Amino acid sequence: MASTALxxxxxxxxxFGLGLLGRLAQRIGMSPIPLYLVGGLFFGHGGVVELHIDSFAELAAEIGVVLLLLMLGLEYTAAELVTGLKRSWVAGSIDLVLNALPGALVALMLGWGPVGALVMAGVTYISSSGIIAKILSDLGRMGNRETPVVLAILVLEDLVMALYLPILTAVLGGVSLIAGLTTVGISLLVVSAVLLVAVKFGRVVSAVLYSEDREIFLLKLLGSALLVAGIAAALQVSAAVGAFLLGIAVAGPAAHSATRILEPLRDLFAALFFVAFGLNTDPADIPPVLVYGLILAVVTTGTKVATGWFAGARSGIGRKGRIRAGAALVARGEFSIVIGGLAVSSGAAPPQLAALATTYVLLMAILGPIMARVAEPVADRVTRVKTAPSAA
Amino acid sequence: MNVEVTPLPGIGVRKDFAIRAGKRIGVINHRDGDVELIVSRTDDPDACIASVPLTTDEAATLGNLLGAPQLVAQLTEEHRDVPGIMTKQLPIPEGSPFDGRTLGDTEMRTRTKVSIVAVMRAGQVLPSPGPELTFTAGDLLVCVGTAEGLAAAAKLLQKG
Known part of the structure; x- marks a missing residue:
């Protein structure tokens, strides 16, 4: 009884503390994710106060990952994914190469081996669609011509995640090369099959799950997500991947109301997931990797801006629009932490990786919204100084 | 008019077109049903000077304000050769006895000799409405008739 009370x-x-942190984040116009991570660091092992909510926090964090990935899958319809792949695969490939490389290189430099490189490549590659969507709507950029370019890149990152996560899970599971290749083959097949089913029969999947009644719909949705995630985990495919694929398969009006219904739940469990990730990071590990985190932050800010610049130019966007597109893409957040979390919980990655991922996301989640705001005025000033040196 | 339709994955659809003043103007239809009015900047056509979120009602009202005069002007133009015939837009005001009743109930044609050629509702035009169409307050009726007939029709819609 006493332990329950505690x-x-x-x-x-x-x-309550997270609520206060969220409010603070809102006041200063930043994403709450870095503050949640700091909160976790503060209360975790080696932190100021050590909390003992491990049993609940562990399951809640796992549910948080499932919900994050389910909603990532829900975000885009299968048709949007397929069109995105056809139209913007060049920009998407450049995004992948430019932004995965720095992470992989730093991991190799730190001697974390190919597994660590694969993990860090994912951490630096994937932009935070949550933070970016909020930036675009806060800054009133939904109607801008470069916005579809930004969204197309996010769509492709989404698709890459569908392939990357099963591969990552297989590699983290320590399977041999042949078994790994088999897993990759299977995951390719499964992803294609899910896309095909979603495009052709998305209505059927949605109709089975959908209900006019919010309560029934919520229960069916959450139930099926956890079922699929659990089965996927039992089959050695990650739970996150299962939830993600289910999200892609649900389409149409069901997907829209699902997003609305799940949002508060996702916020709750995802917040706990970020805290749990912070809890499992030892603050003492951070100083040794801080320099690497800073280098990665600077380099991958540049590579995302370059990605946006290139993709914008391909779509005939002007210079200012290209800067805006690039700067909007800088933010990394929830999915970098998901990838880091998968690696750390598997035990195949060194604990310093959690520290580096935390440092990196802390920096990028703060830097992203700032970059999106200031990139254009700064670029403006630079051009003005260049063209009229006497005026400056 | 060449309206460009651009899908915004995860958000909705952007529909816009270039106007003579050199700007882009249009709307974003969000997936959840919200509408946003957008106007581009002149110095940077990629960016927007305004993006105004509108509720469904507000968007419909704006649509009526912009669309109705145009339709009336067009009909007036067409009837110019017939002397004595006018086109006018008459509202179903709040508290009208026909709010919630059908076009047939008004007996408009019998009582005033006025024809209702279209109904503007929620930014959409319902052309050649039949007697079974049910009115709601806020509908704009595009009516054709003589000056006296139209005056009588306005009174009829207001007081019954």
Whole structure:
């Protein structure tokens, strides 16, 4: 009885604290993710106060990952994914090469081997579609001509995740090369099959899940997501991948109302996931990797801006629009942490990786929105100084 | 008019076109049903000077304001050769006895000799409405008739 009371009090304190942090984040116009991570660092192993909500936090964090990935899948319809692949695969490939390489190189330099390189490549590659969508709507850029370019890149990153996550899970599971290739083959087949089913029969999947009643719909949706995730985990495919593919398969009006219904739940469990990731990161590990985090932040800010610049130019966007597109893409967030979390929980990655991923996401989640705001005025000033040196 | 339709994955659809003043103007239809009015900048056609979120009602009202005069002007133009015939837009005002009743109930044709050629509702035109069409407050009726007939029709819609 007493232990339950203690856990309730601690959990309540954590949620309340997160609420206050979220409010602070809102005040200063930043994403709450870095503050949640800091909150986790503060309360975790080696932090200021050590909390003991492990049993609940562990499951809640796992549910958080499932919901994050389910909603990533829900975000785009299968048709949008297929069109995106056809139209913007060049820009998407450049995005992949430019932004995965720095992470992989730093991991190799730190001696984390090919597994660590694969993990860090994912961490630096994937932009945060959550933070970016918020930036675009906050800054009133939905109607801008470069916005479809930004969204197309996010769509492709989404698709890459569908392939990357099963591969990552297989590699982290320590399978041999042949078994790994088999897993990759299977995941390719499964992803194609899911896309095909979603394009042709998305309505059927949606109709089975959909209900006019919010409560029934929520229960069916959450139930099926956890079922699929659990089965996927039992089959040694990651739970996250299962949820993600289910999200892609649900389409049409069902997907829209699903997003609305799941949002508060996702926010709750994802917040706990970020805290749990922070909890499992030892703050003492951060100083040794801080320099690498800073280098990665600078380099991958540049590579995302370059990606946006190139993709914008291909779509006939002007110079200012290209800068805006690039700067909007800089933010990394929830999915970098998901990738880092998968690696750390598998035990195949060194604990310093969690510290580096935390540092990196802390920097990028803060830097992203700032870059999106200031890139254009700064670029403006630079051009003005260049063209009229006497005026400056 | 060449309206460009651009899908915005995860958000909705952007529909816009270039106007003579050199700007792009259009709307974003969000997936959840919200509408946003967008106007591009002149110095940077990629960016927007305004993006105004509108509720469904507001968008419909704006649509009526922009669309109705045009339709009336067009009909007036067509009837110019017939002396004595006028086109006018008459609202179903709040509290009208015909709010919630059908076009047939008004007996407009019998009582005023006025024809209702179209109904503007929620930014859309319902052409040649039949007697079974049910009115709601806020509908704009595009009516054709004589000056006296139209005056009588306006009174009829207001007071019954």
């Amino acid at each position: 856990e309730l009090i601690q959990l309540g304190a954590v949620f």
